[in-house]
Amino acid sequence: MPHDAALAELTLLLGDRLSRSKPDLAQHGQNETWFPETPPDAVAWPETTEEVARLVAICARHGCPVVAWGAGTSLEGHALAFAGGVVVDFARMNRVLEVRPGDMQAVVQPGITREGLNAELRATGLMFPVDPGANATLGGMAATRASGTTAVRYGTMRDNVLALEVVLADGRVIRTGSGARKSSAGYDLTGLFVGSEGTLGLVTELTLRLHGQPEAVSAAVCAFPDFAAAVEAVIATIQSAIPMARIEFVDETVARIFNAQSGTAFPELPHLMVEFHGSEASAAEDARRFGEIAEGFGGLGFDWATTTEERNRLWRMRHGAYRACIAARPGSMGMVTDICVPISRLAEAVAETRADIADLGLQGPILGHVGDGNFHAILLLERGNAGELARAKEVTRRLAERALRLGGTITGEHGVGVGKKGLMALEHGEAWDVMARIKRALDPDGILNPGKVVEVSQ
Template sequence: MPLPTALLDDLAAVFGDRLSTAQAVREHHGKDESHFPPCPPEAVVFALTTQEVSQAVKACARYATPVIAFGTGTSLEGHIAALKGGVCIDVSGMNAVLEVRPEDLDVTVQPGVTRKQVNEYLRDSGLFFPIDPGADASLGGMAATRASGTNAVRYGTMRDNVLSLEVVLPDGRVIRTARRARKSSAGYDLTRLFVGSEGTLGIITELTLRLHGIPEAVSAATCPFPSVEAAVQTVILTIQSGIPVARIEFMDEVMVDAVNRYSKTSHRVAPTLFFEFHGSQASVREQAERVEAIATEFGAQGFQWATGAEERTRLWAARHNAYYAGIALKPGCRAWTTDACVPISRLAECLLETKADLEKSSLTSAIVGHVGDGNFHVMLLVDPGRPEEIAEAEAVNHRIVRRALAMDGTCTGEHGVGHGKMEFLEEEFGEALDIMRRVKSAIDPQGIMNPGKIVG
């Protein structure tokens, strides 16, 4: 449905040539990294300040027009699709690091700042922001989807590292969800209400984040295993032993082969764990020795160490490029990337059943995961022009999610719900889903904030 002319006039008065209805711009803002087809908005505005975001939302509210926030477009469950049309507010230009407070170990940033940008800015301060979902996502988008990633096993997720937010509500009001204190017992926890709300309750325009000291020593290692079960049992015992590993990443043999081809690495083609250890020189050495002893018990075929910074960077760059490496296995195909998370004690069972399921499928598939916290992803490669492959991928995805739910897990450990995982929420939450809908209705009575996501 075309936007009201009066709304376009109101937006043009605020944004001038930073309002676009060009088809190419709209299509870019209607497509993320998911397998879903593009669903563009009717118009895009490029905001530079909180006030501009507020003015845009107020204008849309006057005409009951949907509003979708956009950061970098790296989401994986159709979060930015304009399912009901409307106006996309691109906040990528709000990319300033506003204030670093080393003595308080926190930083305040605008939502368009990316994780790489903030860590580059912090490089000489001795501090870093640890949440690393792989993609160079915007911090506003990472908060909105409650992102986590490779460091979550030690440093937690966005939920644990956001101290306060500035948010534009559906009526255009601007609120601050908390102060900078490290803890508070004052009122409802609004910060965590908006962290993970995926733009359905408001648009994040400023974030205050926890920082951590750059560790004195860092070492990394890769270790191939004779089987998926052996690798996962190593993870489980490592976590249960209380070893404070910073990262534990898993790749099955298909993904290792894909990464070798794409990143020109030479890892043994076998189920493989990637480790990283943070701390003092002595503690890093102790952690590594304990993990190596556990891995040896389960038949590991030898650690390969990456101690230099350049070597570690190359190692993790290869891991972060796993998505593109997987796609390269079948040029012309799209990746249907799943996401499930289970209690660590059920991880081996869940992964083994999933691996057996995949071996029966005709689709090319690979597994990668942040297994230190029970989270894993399956990449299913599908030809968009073959409906039977899309149907098969959907069926496999359903089985993966329902398997996780049956093990008291969740339908999504970090990708979020978007519109791709909505059908599973009732199974996961039961009557609690009704409470979510009531919260949505109370804050956004017109239903204009990213409609068609999470609860509808």
């Protein structure tokens, strides 16, 4: 077996928290999308930073790959051990270590999920707002620089991680950042590790920026005659400095699918879903001003909600969209695209993408985070249909070229993994080589999540 020597030492370190059982390997070889099952050689469940450090030191000595695993919800094959080795599952490092209400910070372990964290924060009046949809772990969210529906107001993981504890490729443990809200003390290593997808180090602790639970929340759903009008309404809202906590888009296909499955009667038109957080007075005022702007751009069929129950009803179409779309084509799996462009080019990007999907004979309802200029097509692919997969890859290639032509990026929030690696040179040119240099400087033997993000053999 490959890596036998390393695995023998790891068993001495972890006992039965190192597994080579088929079911464990199979479970940690799965993914939510189109990558083939890729079981690792072993799965480890460390319980402390020191164990992670020792584990990495052992693997470094033997040249055994180390791949971090959170909830397994990433979409670009980030956590799959394509080169074999050990998957490090952080499920047993899932505690809130400290909440600092005065500073609005929490210190957590990487294996806690965002829902778990918010459940623990509920009584404090504070919340961690980043919401990528899936109930991902905070470690995984940091690794992919996740964002989601609330980034328009609260920022992405880049903005909400203040400090990290990281195990380096040689087993050393460092701390980056501090409890201060800002710092100019040298290179921003926190920012470098956030989004590095486990290729530069393993995050073992995160200090997070928290936000107050809003006193009041108001939400609305409205339809627009076309997507361009919806985007114009959002741009005007942003320029008026009306703080939207969420501003989401679904296309008419999503509305149709949702109506068919849920017995709702949304107009089969593009929809915006918007949410405002604030005091009773400010949330109401923000909602009123948004309503005025949206009507000016043809918004219609407004449905407003302020209670939690009503809001959940309104948001159901958005939250259920992914599952509803997959269910709309029985036996299909989703390949989810993820470009992000300057918002002034968003309508154009969506229109061209719809044309591409139709051209290539695929189905791909579209939804997205319109305030960020970020949207997803959920390409519905028949499992095992190589032709469809190839055409879907062609869609993503065209999307990447489009994103770059419009001044954007090939991935707004899903990350690179292996799925987007072939497009990195297109986006970054020589800057991709700078990333590779950093990788070589921090992981000279290439044991940390090898094959992801960068090409080190360049």
